[in-house]
Amino acid sequence: xxxxxxxxxxxxxxxxxxxxxxxxxxxxxxxxxxxxxxxxxxxxxxxxxxxxxxxxxxxxxxxxxxxxxxxxxxxxxxxxxxxxxxxxxxxxxxxxxxxxxxxxxxxxxxxxxxxxxxxxxxxxxxxxxxxxxxxxxxxxxxxxxxxxxxxxxxxxxxxxxxxxxxxxxxxxxxxxxxxxxxxxxxxxxxxxxxxxxxxxxxxxxxxxxxxxxxxxxxxxxxxxxxxxxxxxxxxxxxxxxxxxxxxxxxxxxxxxxxxxxxxxxxxxxxxxxxxxxxxxx
Numbered sequence: 035x036x037x038x039x040x041x042x043x044x045x046x047x048x049x050x051x052x053x054x055x056x057x058x059x060x061x062x063x064x065x066x067x068x069x070x071x072x073x074x075x076x077x078x079x080x081x082x083x084x085x086x087x088x089x090x091x092x093x094x095x096x097x098x099x100x101x102x103x104x105x106x107x108x109x110x111x112x113x114x115x116x117x118x119x120x121x122x123x124x125x126x127x128x129x130x131x132x133x134x135x136x137x138x139x140x141x142x143x144x145x146x147x148x149x150x151x152x153x154x155x156x157x158x159x160x161x162x163x164x165x166x167x168x169x170x171x172x173x174x175x176x177x178x179x180x181x182x183x184x185x186x187x188x189x190x191x192x193x194x195x196x197x198x199x200x201x202x203x204x205x206x207x208x209x210x211x212x213x214x215x216x217x218x219x220x221x222x223x224x225x226x227x228x229x230x231x232x233x234x235x236x237x238x239x240x241x242x243x244x245x246x247x248x249x250x251x252x253x254x255x256x257x258x259x260x261x262x263x264x265x266x267x268x269x270x271x272x273x274x275x276x277x278x279x280x281x282x283x284x285x286x287x288x289x290x291x292x293x294x295x296x297x298x299x300x301x302x303x304x305x306x307x308x309x310x311x312x313x314x315x
Contacts, residue, residue, distance in 0.1 A: 037228040039168045041179075046166040051179030052275065054220040058213045060271040064284035067275070083137045084196055087243075090145035091156065091194060092163035092184055102128075105135040140245060144196060147249035152192075152241050161186035169227035173269065174276040180224045190237045191225055193218060196245045200252040205242050214240065215256060215264035216271075222261075223268070233265065 041049060059067040075081075089097050102125055108118040125132050133141070149156065165182040184192040195214060197205055209215055222236040229236075238261075240254040256264075278284050295301065 037165065037167050037185075037225075038230070039224075039228050041166050041168055043164070043166050043181075046179065046181060049166075049168060049179050051168055051177045052272075053179050053181075054213075054217045057220070057268075057271055057275065058216065060275055061213060061216075061267075063287045064274065064278045065286040067278075068284040077131075079134075079137060082131055082133060083141050083245075085131065086133055086138065086141035087144050087148075087196060088164075088183065088194055090141055091148050094145075100129075100131060101133055101138075102130040103133050103135060103138045143247060143249045144243045144245065147251045148194065148241055148243050151251035152253065155186055155190060155192060155239070156184055156241075161190075167224050167228050169224050171223070171272055174272045176272055176276055176279075178220075178224060180221050182221055182225070185225065188237075189225065189229060189231070189235075190239060191218075191221055192239045192241055193221070194241045194243070197242050198245060200242050200244055200250050202252075202254070205240075205252070205254065209240065209254075210260075215260055216268050218256060219261060219265040219268050233261075 056067065056070055059070040086097070086101050089100055104118070104121055106117065107114045109115055122132065155161070161184055163184050165185055166179065167182065168177065168179045170177050182191065183194050186192070193214070195209075197208060199205065218238050218240070219233070222233050222238060225231075225236045226233045238256055240256070242252045242254060244250045
């Protein structure tokens with residue numbers, strides 16, 4: 035199942051296309067986008083654990099080639115600091131990401147829960163993982179790229195997310211704030227271009243797994259209204275980026291002076307404030 039516009043994985047990073055992880059910074063401002071392009075994101079515990087989780091779920095056979103675990107103390111005990119430095123140097127030479135024991139255990143726990151809950155979708159015979167695709171956006175002419183978490187043989191696009199809570203309302207708020215809905219539509223645009231269908235014909239599922247035991251897993255399908263709202267916002271960001279590239283200008287959030295208001299509770303009338311105080315009594 036090779037897609038139109040698919041490229042070899044080893045060429046993906048060097049391919050000069052717009053990807054969502056960068057475009058998402060346009061939600062703040064073009065200046066934030068331009069800064070992200072030239073400043074590499076630092077590795078964090080959450081990012082490393084998330085990467086390990088994705089590998090364990092989608093490509094478990096490559097886990098030992100990409101990660102190593104350090105369980106000893108990094109600073110306490112005779113020779114601890116030297117041992118840690120030596121371990122880091124060896125891992126860097128071998129191209130391995132270092133996890134501590136807790137990070138590795140949580141990644142393993144999350145992965146086991148996901149494989150159990152989503153086995154009807156995620157399995158070697160069900161689809162493909164980490165597919166690097168490219169396409170040209172018809173409206174803006176921007177060349178784009180994405181690496182898809184998982185695409186089933188029935189063209190169901192799936193995105194794995196770890197979260198503190200799989201509560202529907204909490205996850206929905208998180209998904210909009212962090213741009214999960216937007217990413218979903220950006221990836222769907224790529225799949226639609228690669229398969230010759232419409233965006234509406236690309237089913238999508240979020241696979242949300244809690245990052246702490248019991249590693250509860252939920253499958254969420256974005257509603258049509260949410261997909262449409264995110265799609266309109268993605269198109270707005272793409273249009274803005276195309277304009278910035280045309281003009282060479284990447285402004286911040288506000289180009290003109292703005293009126294600044296104090297928080298709403300400060301600006302309440304005396305009657306409203308009295309009413310709130312009375313209810314509290």
